[in-house]
Amino acid sequence: xxxxxxxxxxxxxxxxxxxxxxxxxxxxxxxxxxxxxxxxxxxxxxxxxxxxxxxxxxxxxxxxxxxxxxxxxxxxxxxxxxxxxxxxxxxxxxxxxxxxxxxxxxxxxxxxxxxxxxxxxxxxxxxxxxxxxxxxxxxxxxxxxxxxxxxxxxxxxxxxxxxxxxxxxxxxxxxxxxxxxxxxxxxxxxxxxxxxxxxxxxxxxxxxxxxxxxxxxxxxxxxxxxxxxxxxxxxxxxxxxxxxxxxxxxxxxxxxxxxxxxxxxxxxxxxxxxxxxxxxxxxxxxxxxxxxxxxxxxxxxxxxxxxxxxxxx
Numbered sequence: 001x002x003x004x005x006x007x008x009x010x011x012x013x014x015x016x017x018x019x020x021x022x023x024x025x026x027x028x029x030x031x032x033x034x035x036x037x038x039x040x041x042x043x044x045x046x047x048x049x050x051x052x053x054x055x056x057x058x059x060x061x062x063x064x065x066x067x068x069x070x071x072x073x074x075x076x077x078x079x080x081x082x083x084x085x086x087x088x089x090x091x092x093x094x095x096x097x098x099x100x101x102x103x104x105x106x107x108x109x110x111x112x113x114x115x116x117x118x119x120x121x122x123x124x125x126x127x128x129x130x131x132x133x134x135x136x137x138x139x140x141x142x143x144x145x146x147x148x149x150x151x152x153x154x155x156x157x158x159x160x161x162x163x164x165x166x167x168x169x170x171x172x173x174x175x176x177x178x179x180x181x182x183x184x185x186x187x188x189x190x191x192x193x194x195x196x197x198x199x200x201x202x203x204x205x206x207x208x209x210x211x212x213x214x215x216x217x218x219x220x221x222x223x224x225x226x227x228x229x230x231x232x233x234x235x236x237x238x239x240x241x242x243x244x245x246x247x248x249x250x251x252x253x254x255x256x257x258x259x260x261x262x263x264x265x266x267x268x269x270x271x272x273x274x275x276x277x278x279x280x281x282x283x284x285x286x287x288x289x290x291x292x293x294x295x296x297x298x299x300x301x302x303x304x305x306x307x308x309x310x311x312x313x
Contacts (some may be wrong), residue, residue: 001055001056001057001313002017002018002019002025002054002055002056002057003017003018003056003057003058003059003060003304003305003307003308003311003313004016004017004018004047004050004056004058004059004060004304004307005018005059005060005062005107005299005300005301005302005303005304005305005307006043006046006047006059006060006061006062006300006303007062007104007107007299007300007303008032008039008043008061008062008063008064008080008104009032009064009079009104010032010064010078010079010080011031011032012029012030012031012032013029013030013031013032013039013042013043013046014027014028014029014300015027015028015029015043015046015047015050015300016297016300016301016304017050017054017056017304018300018301018304018305018308020308021115022111022114022115022116022294022301022305024297024300024301025054026050026053026054027300028046028049028050029046030042030045030046032079032080033081034081035081036081036082036085039080039081039082040087040090040091040094043061043091044091044094044095047059047095047097048095056097057097057098057308057311057313058097058098058099058100058307058308058310058311058313059091059092059095059097059098059099059100059307060099060100060101060102060107060302060303060304060305060306060307060308061087061088061091061099061100061101061102061303062102062103062104062106062107062108062299062300062302062303063077063080063101063102063103063104064077064078064079064080064103064104064134065077065078065079065080065082065103066103066149066150067101067102067103067149068149069145069148069149071088071100071101071102071310072086072087072088072089072101073085073086073087073088073101074087074101075149078167087099087101088100088101098307098310098311099307100303100306100307100310100311102143102302102303102306103134103136103149104134104299105126105128105134105135105136106136106143106145106302107298107299107300107301107302107303107306108126108128108134108136108256108292108294108298108299108302109124109125109126109136109137109138109143109254109302110136110138110143110302110305110306111294111297111298111299111301111302111305112124112126112254112256112292112293112294112298112302113138113141114302114305115294115301115305116254116292116293116294116298117252117254117290117291117292117293117294118138118252118254118290121138121250121251121252122139122140122251123137123138123139123140123248123249123250123251123252124137124138124250124251124252124253124254125137125138125152125244125248125250125252125253125254125287126138126253126254126256126292127154127237127240127241127244127253127254127255127256127257128256128257128260128292129178129179129180129237129255129256129257129258129259129260130179130180130257130258130259131179131180131181131258132155132175132179132181133154133155133174133175133178133179133257134155134257135152135153135154135155136152137151137152137248137250152248154174154240154243154244155173155174155175155179156168156170156173156174156175157173157174157240157243158170158171158172158173158174159172159173159174159177159236159239159240160172160176160177163176163177164176164177164185174236174240177233177236178233178236178237178240179212179259180211180212180213180257180258180259181212182212182233182236183211183212183215183216183229183230183233183259184209184210184211184212184214184215186229186232186233187200187204187210187214187215187225187226187229188204188209188210190225190228190229191204191210191225192204194225196224196225197225198218198223198224198225198226199217199218199221199223199226200214200215200218200223200225200226212258212259215229215230216230216259216261216262216265219262219265220262220265230265230266231266231269233266234265234266234267234269234270234273235269235270235273237255237266237270237273237274238269238270238271238272238273238274238275238276238277239273239274239277241253241270241274241278241287241289242273242274242277242278242279244287245274245278245279245286245287246278246279249287250287251285251287251288252287252288252289252290253287253288253289253290254290254291254292255267255270255289255290255291255292256291256292256294256298257292258296260291260292260295261295263291267289267291270289271289274286274287274289
């Protein structure tokens with residue numbers, strides 16, 4: 001029996017048929033609808049299409065938003081139309097299959113723990129670096145959600161008082177300094193403040209946003225300014241991981257998300273900074289900091305495996 005994982009992001013809905021070992025058997029994708037009915041229809045159509053070729057036992061949804069502890073209701077998603085919406089019950093009725101909802105970072109963390117970089121860890125943390133920062137904490141294989149289902153929200157820890165404004169409404173949040181969008185923002189600030197040659201200058205002079213991918217490509221090409229931006233990013237990541245270790249004391253930290261594709265540029269420096277910053281670093285066992293292994297499929301794989309476990313497939 002196979003299960004389907006559906007990763008619902010702000011721009012696309014991606015579905016994958018997943019076997020018991022976490023192998024992706026088939027995939028399909030459509031753009032994310034902006035209204036609730038349209039999003040429901042898109043998910044149903046994707047799952048039904050996959051069910052024509054595969055015997056399915058359950059469906060897991062990975063969403064970028066708050067999920068109530070009952071795992072049936074979507075409380076809020078900044079880029080999704082559902083608000084305090086019993087999505088699982090409604091979709092289960094239409095699909096005649098069990099439906100389980102999970103936060104996308106938790107789903108990715110589950111996938112990495114079951115079949116990826118954190119396999120076998122007793123306490124594992126996933127830090128997903130993308131446009132913002134997602135995070136998941138697993139203790140003895142179980143996701144820790146907090147009292148209201150929203151923990152751990154690492155990306156919105158205040159690390160610079162009165163710092164860069166964040167879309168969450170606060171200032172100085174970690175994700176304003178340590179995410180894909182932060183890479184681009186830091187590069188724009190540096191290019192604007194110097195006459196130094198950089199491959200990024202042409203993009204900035206055309207008044208186009210500099211992206212994290214732009215910075216990574218320039219750094220890989222030996223661009224000195226881009227290299228400084230990446231080094232600063234690595235230092236912030238190392239500091240963030242030291243905070244994670246001080247609070248959770250994990251044996252493994254997995255660095256995932258889109259930015260992790262360029263981890264060769266920054267992860268070694270981040271590890272060194274982490275070892276320098278963590279409390280009592282010279283007198284304790286340090287967490288292993290590993291790059292994610294499942295890439296962009298982690299959310300759908302984790303959602304499918306979670307649905308398999310909860311539905312008893």
